[in-house]
Amino acid sequence: MATSKIVSFINMKGGVGKTTLTIGIADYLAKHLNKKILVIDIDPQFNATQTLLDIYSKEDYFDDILPEERTINKLFKPQTEFKRDSEIPSKDEVITTLNENLDLLCGDLNLVLVNKTSDYRQVKKLRRFVRENKLREIYDYILIDCPPTLTVYTDAALLSSDFYLIPNRIDRYSIIGISSLTTAIDNLIHEEDHDIQCLGLVYTMLDNELTQKQTAIKEEFEGQLDDYTYIFDATTTVVRDLQVGKRGSLPTNYQKSLHDISNLSEEFIDQIQKRLDFEK
Template sequence: MTATIISILNMKGGVGKTTVTTNISVELFNRNKRVLVIDVDPQFNSTQTLMKFFEKKLDTYFDLRDEDKTLARVFKSTNQSRGIGNSKTVATKASEASIIHTLSSNSLGGVLDIIPGDMGLIVDITDAASDKFRSFIKKNHLKDNYDYILIDCPPTWGQLTSVALSTSDYYLIPTNLDEFSTIGITLLAELLSDKVNSVDKPLKNLGVVYMFLKQNTAEDGIARDQKRFRNDIEAYFTDTMEKLVDSKVRPFDTVFYSDNYLITKSALYFDETIEKHRPDYKQKVCDLVDEIQNRLSEGSSKK
């Protein structure tokens, strides 16, 4: 077993990174895969979403945070621990491995673990962060213990995103279809080009997911006023971006639509109230994971 590491990223907020990360992780777990989610976003929305779903509350998260069992611990330059959000010193020091928190497991071998995010990530990152992160993965044999490692990145390009990509095999980009998102993809591609050329192993684009589109009845699933953005962005993929990132850049066939009910209730489409309201969204997650696994299989066959 060697885990496939996938970063989910975009420089723009509100494009569905948490939605994609959490839903993919749950569906892979439902397929009896061993999955680890690493929440690198200081807003830790994936942590909140998954803990609310599996544990129905966030009390456990606050306990883990106060015990120094979040991702922030990996980046600490000393063994001094502190409670994020307060000034008290934590008496019980956590080992690095203890930050891996199991959300669920089943008798068929499926596991869903998480390394919780932390607002402390905003200030605790140093230039040595990439070495610390890669060392943590290697020392704890994470690639040997999981089938998939999903990294939810911040909505910015900074040290945290760079750290995540340095350890990843693939990256997946959720995006909207509007003018700002189109511009954002071009800026992201230029930064990705530098990262791809700086790492010592292949870093490939897995695909682009169109998120929160306008509801419509068009045969291709794209509303008329969003088609021009789709056309522009896909022309950029083939004309420019693929050369920059040395990889095929393809949108997924599965797209997701905006729904105020879903947005206000949860980012996780497996929630029973959402499944009752919009059962088609759970099927869409299944379709997206099918596409992801097919692309990964294609990539493996070409090696």
């Protein structure tokens, strides 16, 4: 019986390759390492959803999935009747099967409305969904693609997770986002008494060689990190074909990106196992 670990992929700065990293690792683990994976797309832009459906599903998001409310928004819909507690949908109501090893909880633009609610119980709904549907017993890993903003559903993702992984580009704007993220997570840990660990930081979208300026920014940034922040040895590099998207937006469809994702996925598993071994 699997006891999955849940990992949020998050940075408070957009354009850092977060979604590409999430779906790349998910696809590699499912396809090449035979792991059972669930991707949860909690980013209102739902780019992970569009990419995975385009590659693996015959269903149309707007014609088939959205009308049936098979998206994450079903978890967060406000109550329409007076009940003791809101109902949590079953996994079969909302999870889309992509292939034998890869499932998807589709994203939804309507999530932008969730953040306007003052009902803090919304924050705990994703965790309840995982628990009540016993998803940890079904999947080896559950990967959550988070938005680059501090919202109700960002908190929901983090509150459901065992770890969070930070994709980061080497530029000053991306690095500033990590400071905001750290503050937000520290507050969540304090308020909810939630045990979540930083799995590490992954440098993304690197050129083959760093410029002198990028090297200086990297060194300055790493000097500000605490001694416990793990920096992945594996990175992702800029792949022009992936940016053009001739074979879609899934990085494992491109040889150079597949090499990057392969190394990252192996290190990803290794780091989780080391954390688990340390806790024993």
